[in-house]
Amino acid sequence: MERIIFNVVIVTSACCWCEKYVFVQNQLNWPQARNYCKTHHTDFLALTNKKEEEVFKKYVNDDESKQGWIGIYWDGPSNEWKWSGGKSVTYLTTLSFSDKAKNIYWKKDNWEWRSGDNHYSFFCLNMLVVQEEKTWEDALEFCSKKGTKLTSLLSATESLQAQNEIQPSVFTKQVWIGLRYLGDRWLWVNGDPMPYEAWPMGGDQDHQCPMLRRCGALTKQGVWESRDCQEKLSFICA
Incomplete structure (x- = not known):
């Protein structure tokens, strides 16, 4: 049985599983x-x-x-x-x-x-954190079947709000978000613009030209990381 944690009780007129x-x-x-x-x-x-x-x-x-x-x-x-x-x-x-x-x-x-x-x-x-650990592609498919996408994070405030949601220990240390490296740049899979970025300063800069780690995750410290898309992590749908 799938182990899913819902952080939302939908009591409004919203009709889908998770509207952002x-x-x-x-x-x-x-x-x-x-x-x-x-x-x-x-x-x-x-x-x-x-x-x-x-x-x-x-x-x-x-x-x-x-x-x-x-x-x-x-x-x-x-x-x-x-x-x-x-x-x-x-x-x-x-x-x-x-x-x-x-x-x-x-x-x-x-x-x-x-x-x-x-x-x-x-x-x-509204963002739903899913505890079950999946590859990036499987997480994307899971969200899509629910009528949504892996979340985008369009500002420092939105990123902080997502960071607060993933703190419980039941979630992996990094969680998938909708970042994907395609062609020669990082994109939000839902087509949103990228007015804000939260890549680490100094240290690991693999995200600048990733060879293998071409999927993006959010850490519990609020930093984005490039990860191997085949890793299995918790994820956020929105």
Whole structure:
């Protein structure tokens, strides 16, 4: 029997086994929405760069009904704006920071500062870590049969959120993600752009021109590694 750990309980209107972006129609205030995302999915949605937002907009697909909270908040101890589960906020399109409202309401055409006490629908990030150990190709096939792909990681925040998910000891020290070396460069197998990379600094630089290790994995330290595609590792579908 396959040993699969699901870190998500799908209680929204999402229809497939694992959508990377989940729109939750429940009307919650910002703290409640954040808790919901962290409990039922991976975390609150973060859109930390232009490319990441472009990928997300494909999910929204011009559906004007899909708008709501995303994961920006004011972190008092560090005295800065942060993404839920991630890094400091540097990308806000053309929106100026507000000293009145502390959270962001996302719409396809613009972002708006709104009070976190208000109740709105919201977006969660959703990644499923599969404990069963498979080769990269078999992991890709497993995800594909479930209507999804091996995950892409489009920002430092998204990578950190995935890193947090794979910490339990039941998962291998590295887990497969959707990185594959084809032709002369690394690509996300789902066709996403690559605005962010997390290869190690110094040390093993085999990923620069891999001969055998042509599949990408995420370590529990948050670093990407090139690995032999025939290794059997846990993996992330999204």
